[in-house]
Amino acid sequence: MPETKLPSELFLSQQVRDIDSSAINRHGIKGFSLMNKAAKFSFNILLERFPNCQKVTVLCGSGNNAGDGYIVAALAKAYGIACNVYFLSPPDKLVGDAQSAYQMCLAENVSCDHYSDKSLASETDNHIIVDALLGTGLNSPVRGLYADAIEAANKSTAPILAIDIPSGLNANTGSIMGTAIEADCTASFIALKLGLFTAEGQHYTGELYYDDLEVPAKIINEQTPIAHCLSLQKLLDQVSVRPRHFHKGNCGHTLIVGGDRGYGGAVLMAAEAALRCGSGLTSVITHQDHCSALLSRTPEVMVTSTENTQQVEQLLDAATVIVIGPGLGRSAWSEKLLQRVIKLDKPLVLDADALNILTNKQNWINSVDKENQGKRIYTPHPGEAARLLGHGSAGLIQQDRLHAITELSNKLGGHILLKGSGSLLASKGETISICPYGNPGMASGGMGDVLSGIIGSLVAQGFDEGFALRLATTLHARAADIAAKQSGERGLSACDLIPVVRSLLNKLNYEL
Known part of the structure; x- marks a missing residue:
């Protein structure tokens, strides 16, 4: 709306x-x-x-x-x-x-x-x-x-x-x-x-x-x-025009990690969203099966296979922010990647199967020191939230979303997005926020992957993690409202949102 x-x-x-x-x-x-x-x-x-x-x-x-x-x-x-x-x-x-x-x-x-x-x-x-x-x-x-x-x-x-x-x-x-x-x-x-x-x-x-x-x-x-x-207009008022002398090095490096065998589309969508939202450099670490398809779809993105360990380490070191979870899966391959990434001293966006793996890895969560907790962004839907909290079902989360996000914040620290109608956002020491945008057309695969790419891109560009999460969530949901108004809710796809998000972020074309 x-x-x-x-x-x-x-x-x-x-x-x-x-x-x-x-x-x-x-x-x-x-x-x-x-x-x-x-x-x-x-x-x-x-x-x-x-x-x-x-x-x-x-x-x-x-x-x-x-x-x-x-x-x-x-x-x-x-x-x-x-x-x-x-x-x-x-x-x-x-x-x-x-x-x-x-x-x-x-x-x-x-x-x-x-x-x-x-x-x-x-x-x-x-x-x-x-x-x-x-x-x-x-x-x-x-x-x-x-x-x-x-x-x-x-x-x-x-x-x-x-x-x-x-x-x-x-x-x-x-x-x-x-x-x-x-x-x-x-x-x-x-x-x-x-x-x-x-x-x-x-x-x-x-x-x-x-x-x-x-x-x-x-x-x-x-x-x-x-x-x-949250108000998208008020958030966008805090986004300034880039100085004329900026180059890609000033706009950060977003690294997307995920895409186990059979799940290459998720990392592709996250990478394309990061690219289109202004990340100076966008890279992907994924399964070797997906490298060719990713390069064909988005040649601007740097792609490497997990088998290339030297290049993997170079990308992990070079990234401004790492998004891990899209298409990650829950295999031994997946766990090994997450275990490597979660130790890093840099901003992380943890989504999808990264959250599901953490459900049984409390010691990994506990290993994050307090300084790095503030660099972590967790984006569970109600089912993932239930698993993280050990509550059993998404229905229990939905019965009291305010209580659920408070529990998640206490357990995980960092910044939390509890997805769903009226998405809730929590950052330590701040009043909980709620996103008033969005529609049922967003109930389709890939929406979360696109959102994670947007979040990562904004963090890479220098916005602090809490603000990046709020801006990305409202951009994503408002773009879905605009796209649904243009062509209807049914059949709305995640990739439909990306060009609209780009226009909104550049303050072009649309009523906010």
Whole structure:
């Protein structure tokens, strides 16, 4: 997606509740005023997104999220749109601001009925469902009537607007708590929640809209963000034009190591990505079977076989940065290469099978001294992360990606990229970052190989490892969005990204 006006700071749900409490209890902002503003913002989004709306059905649970929904219903009725409410918690049990919101709804003569397995099938093409069921406080799987209502809403042909967060989505982790609303759009308030951006969050959230409800920044700033959303524009603003007198020696030497028998394409893609992103020199150490193909495809790349031990040692010594893992395999040949490389006192990008081999080589990880830990970049997908942490499955990693990347950082040191929707990035002593770009078209072979080449190329050119990882990740994901917009997500290949990444890095042609 292009750059938006969303704030970059992300918070946990309890932090947002603390901000809300501080605004009300310490700074004198009326809770009902905040509720009215949230509802009005949500209703305005409804009108903006669905200008031909003729009917609104609001699903209300309990608490303040339900209060927002009751006021949206009142606003819709006052606007002249047919509206009804299905409640899943008796309104007479509502207290405080939520009860006041219900009374406001009744004053507009909105029809309010208990939800009991009612069909939410659209009666008109311009019927909108508003989700005000559960909010951010959910801490156990959705069951019973609430699960039934969510499933019915999802089966309906009507678009869904979620208030604050899609019901059933974990606000901290982005995982699904049994079942969740698949919203077309979500109106969120005061401060953005991490779960909207990672794991399954982006899919269930749809298009995200945000309003601070006029809560002063000083109140929001009482909480320290748990993560920051990366901005490609801001990262590129830190990339300067090369001086006119630069030559290849000023632009670093990226060495790609991998490509066991049958896996030559991986090192080829990584090398081509490094070359096209500006590495002054790009070399490959690979199996002898792949040397001819690599030279035919990219004659600018220097290629040597592992059998040429003298040249291998020369390249290892000459490289500015080494990328190891693409197509590496897990054979004795693979382990021997990794064992040789991991001891080196220079920046390393460890990807794919390099990570899988390390799963059973804790002593190799421990052998890296603290000074060199800061030169290591690890780029696991959830399956590789699970193996590195001994957690057994990618599913367990996806249930709490924030916890997983924190564990990886503590175990490995250096710089970590936990791939996946809403990729997370961690560097020691820094706030975790999240990449807001990317799409399902990236679910194809070779994407990680291209990314590792981009990372290596940027490190070779003199960017520090943490910045190089952040820039490479956002370039890669944003390039995928641009390529998918041009030709569609299905059939998107890793090599499709390389020319787009090059143009983005040179600040040419594309909207960021």
